[in-house]
Amino acid sequence: MLSQKSGLRLQHTFGSGSVYACRRLASTTAIPWPTFAKQLLYHRNGATTNVLQLEKNKLPEIQASDVGVAMLRSPVNPADVNAVEGVYPIRPPMPAVGGGEGVGVVVKVGEGVTDLKAGDWVIPRAAGALGTWQSHLVHAADNFVKVPNDIPAEYASILSVNPPTAFRMLEDFADLKEGDVVAQNGATSAVGRAVIQMCALKGVKTINLIRDRPNIEEVTADLKALGATYVVTDSSARLPETRAMLKKEKSAKLGLNCVGGKSCAQIVRYMGNNGVLVTYGGMAKEPVTLPTASQIFQNIKAIGFWMSQWYTERGKADRLRMVEDIAGM
Template sequence: MLKILRQFRSGSATACRSHQQRLLSTATTVAGSGPPTTFCLTTQSPGSRRTTLLLRAMAASTTVSDMTTAVSKPRALIYDKPGEPLATLALRGLPALRECGPGEVQLRFLQSPINPSDVNTIQGKYPIQPPLPGAVPGHEGVAEVLAVGPEVSGLSAGDWVVPLTPAQGTWRSAGTFSAAHWHKVPREIGLEAASTLIINPPTALAMLENFVELKQGDTVAQNGASSAVGEAVIQIARAKGLRTINIIRERPNMEATVARLRDLGADLVTTEEQLKDDLKASGLPSPLLGLNCVGGSAAQAVTRILQDGGTLVTYGGMSMQPVTAPTAAMIFKDISFRGFWLTGRWSQAQGLTGRAASLDRIVQMYLSGSLRPPAVKAFALGRWKEAFAALEAPHRGHKVVLAPSTADGEDVA
């Protein structure tokens, strides 16, 4: 190891991809000859910016051998035409990573969630569609920077980054991307928080701030409260001094689910059937803001308890049932019905700067302890069919994520 460090400090090493691969091969041999370790190799060529390549051999899903494979033999889940994921996706090898050009970064993906928007994209139902054939799905995830090209500032090898724009294709082990579309996040927030950072928490934050002017003590009602967005709503609302009415479906582990949501800060957790009686018994005021991700009768349940002039915001439709606007609610209570689409209208209005600022606010919530990440279940890329099977589990209580650069035989649960 000391010999390798001396070679890199001599100034003769370059940051080209072939040299990185030789480094990784040597480092893998050294790391494999003794106990797991963490070490940092720094390269410096005459007249160039210093580049640091951090190799973390002791991390469960970030071994040196995984990094070597991710760089030399990258692969991805790919589809050529719209369809159901199990029928249309295939795990394929990709060309070896090319060197970074101006403004580019080379990334290795650590965790990439499977979100409903990803499934809808593959099915051809989502408004944002990648070019076909040869599309790589994945709107969300966290990656580690392997190398940076000229004209890139603020990022260096070893940093963690998340996408600022959708459809980057995160279901791959590694790739080269425009640095402008990636945002640095601190490792201190942890892998689960970083990998699930860009969709659910910003959705919760934006819905609590962009539709109704809420003050401390006001109440927000939501269905789908045990979802990742629902849990984020509960926690962010609590931090703002807001109270929450949370509607969930009946389930075998009902008591445990209620206890978990109460621990996150929920004021009332109930079912659609018990909502009226439980709300009356709670003494909570009628909500000004209602959040709907289910549709059908669950959306009507939230609408019915809104106070005069309240607003129902729909951001999902898990039941596949339409949202019906009751005539009486519109005429006599002046209820407004709005929609929210994070990766579309909101992201376009915010721009890269606004999106980055929103993520930074959420990162601070994680660092302060006012927000906790959702539980995740990770699957190596070669076990992607198992991951999709896990999505079908009722009331699973965790997000399903891919660990694209983890060896297929490694347990990443």
């Protein structure tokens, strides 16, 4: 079971991909149910500092199929900010409560609900669907997935987006065996850190491409502590000694791209015949660069992945199984 001493140290995923914000409850027992909830709302799209406002609004009555949930932790992802700005594909009707993921405790249970009870910890069934930047919320029980309540709440709060993205890409696009290699850019991101740790648990090696920065030695040591095999910067990737070092390694079976542009092209250089390049982000706001020779002579395939789309195509049972797999690491 996932714990502070377990193999997958999710606290490290808060480094850059998820800026941690939380609401702390002293206890999850005997939590009173309020009439009003505090909500971080926006009535129009725009910069978060301009449009977000804290409001106190009355909670709806709990119907037979509903549960009342008190939020324990609510992280802040770049996608949450993009949603507020109006530049994310998921656009909730206005006014909207911000936040796409988080963990809460069930306090009230509708008379028709049989699979959840008071005290259970739950996360939204689909990221971005409920609005988690609020103290309490009422929704149909089917919109939640139960998660273990014996893991740190901050770990549970991110079981919707970043670790699942890493998990799905590693599971769905290549048959990875011990000794295989995965190459990725954006390795310091929340997904990148999760990829490193999940690969290390499988005995899969990772080539991790990151941006040059003043504290590169510190960042490299941090990623190595998570289990990174190789850490390469944009500038060191071009050095003869780096090329010689990586030439001795097996070619990557899977490439993961969240940057685009030249960084993506560099990842492709580490890949072997019949490899799969998965793009799940575009932080550089540049097109995916895939050399023609790599497509023709190496048969490298490029595909995109969006965690939200996976949720829309899969049932609650698949979601629950994935959460259990990640929490069990």
